[in-house]
Amino acid sequence: MAMTDNQARFAQDDDSVVVIIGSGAGGGTLANELASQGIDVVVLEAGAIHTRDDFLADEWAAFSQLSWLDNRTTSGSFRLAKDFPNLPAWIVKSVGGTTVHWAGASLRFQPHEFRALSEYGAVEGANLLDWPLGYDDLAPYYAKAENRMGVTRTNDIPGLPGNNNFHVMYAGAKNLGYSCNTGHMAINSEIRDGRASCQQRGFCFQGCRTGAKWSTLYTELPAAIATGHMELRPQSHVATIEHDDQGRATGVTYFDANGDMQRQKARIVAVAGNSIETPRLLLNSASSMFPDGLANSSGQVGRNYMRHMTGSVYATFDEPVHMYRGTTMAGIISDEARHDPSRGFVGGYEMETLSLGLPFMAAFLDPGAWGSKFAGALDQYDHMAGMWLVGEDMPRETNRITLNGEAKDAYGLPVANVHYDDHPNDIAMREHGFRQGAALYESVGARDIYRTPPYPSTHNMGSCRMSARAQDGVCNGYGQTHDVANLFISDGSQFTTSAAENPTLTIVSLAIRQAEHIGKLMKEGAV
């Protein structure tokens, strides 16, 4: 039986429903939060349903099964534009969105990170801004999200047992005076919420077959369906958001599984397509009233696209490690996440263990490389430990999602172009992270150190950012767009700045807060 078999159904001309575009971290959470208030919701998701039974313990096969592979293009000086010109981001097109293959790291932003401009001061070539909300505004929602997602080391949930990759990181962290533990993970260390505990499979990026890892696919979405107030329509690719002559959103057009154009009316539209598709959709919804795209009077739609400063350090040892066994992200060091400009950059970064299977290690260790040095690294695959660096990157007006003037997708819609240039701050931070990561592993006796460039972006943020003033961004502190009162941004696109931490806990917390606000506005008749 499919999860959608007994769900509520809403008519396409029912203009009382809230339409949510995307069923990932933002969309799936918002859907459940609204439905539990008794608000009728239709979720339109471009991807198909792949259940836990469908998941594959095979990197390339799972990649083909779950990834967003519709064409995208790239430009700019970031290395991805050369290595993977049509794969700027590694995200999911499937019910559950990228929560199907996220690693589960769930860290709160630090209070100062909500005030990036005030704390760091203006940075040349960056478009820094303070968030229109502060840490204290979000703290209660962080607490709710942690409880909902079952984040370890919160709510009396024990930490996960650390795998071999963690053992190596821990030893190095101690030598460097860092503190390190198995992290705040949305992965069950005990049976909880009807879901199993983690079996340490090591296929977190391929879909968690046990369901130990939180994903909207088997938590928020079925819960929302069970309320009788939510209809999930998979394989429904939204093409445009429509509006009336007062400039209010009236519904959306979408292509169904047969490629036929459909129309769903709505009282409110919430966009949660991840930070490349969300601005693409607003730009593709341009009309005579909104010639530059919907909700784009500021010209900020698509701009300030962020992807985090990232990089990986892999190290080989005389003794075996077998890093691929167990959770992909098994240990976290937060000591470098502080803001300390004496290091030569603003903001900070996290160090998190990471492992790739042999096939992905070959693809991503040093894209394009060949020869004996490359082969020598893979010869030591089972003696390798690894970490990922993830830090705050600078919002830049010129780092942006635009519509490609020529390339079209299967529906004839212009595809997104992703333009990104690393800011000098990103480069300085990456260099620092590479050095610290190398020092950490060298202190444990590393033989060889490999600096791996950023993967296709797993964290995508900021392309429809929140701002206090309408001219600085696209939406307010609740994700409500400045221009269209009944249009909301409900995913990581809202982020004003990226902070150092992995984004999902914050996306989920914002969605819970947004749902409460939407409920209130609806009651007041304000939208």
Add this chain to the structure above:
Amino acid sequence: MLSRPLSRRVFLKASGGALAGTLAFASGPIALLAPSRSWAMPLDTLSSRQGEVLLEITKHLFPHPGLEDAVYAFVVKDLDKAAGVEQTHELIQGGIASLDSDASGDWLALDKQEQFQRIEALEGTPFFEKIRATAVVSLYNNPLAFTHFGYQGEEGDVGYLYNGFSDLTWLPDPPQPADGYMPGKAS
């Protein structure tokens, strides 16, 4: 693939050639998996000689001492599949022909050092890129390679919780609570 003994080579598909060999390391981990020391891989489009050249090029690109030719043959297999498209077939055929003609007709006859230099000089050409890009996937995405390089692949599906996820012995065990707890074992 490994179960096909050499003697059956003549029965293989006629249109293309075939690659064949004998495992070099009789007691290596791959030999333990293989039912027979001889192996053969039929080709649909490419000739046997083209297959041999591609196998040799792949070994120059990704030199792994001790890695069986039987594993490199997976790359040739995928290039053979790609050569089913005429354009790719021409690319491969042309690339090999020009290597040969620059080597008095037989690139394979050059010594290893010479062979390598000729390949290195091709970096960035579509022929080189086709082989590199195919090899970097095919060579490392098969069960024999997993065995050789020490990756357990699908075995992990059931989980390593009671089977080695934290069996590292050459470093001290991290203390709890920095390290976490086995399910049901939190104090």
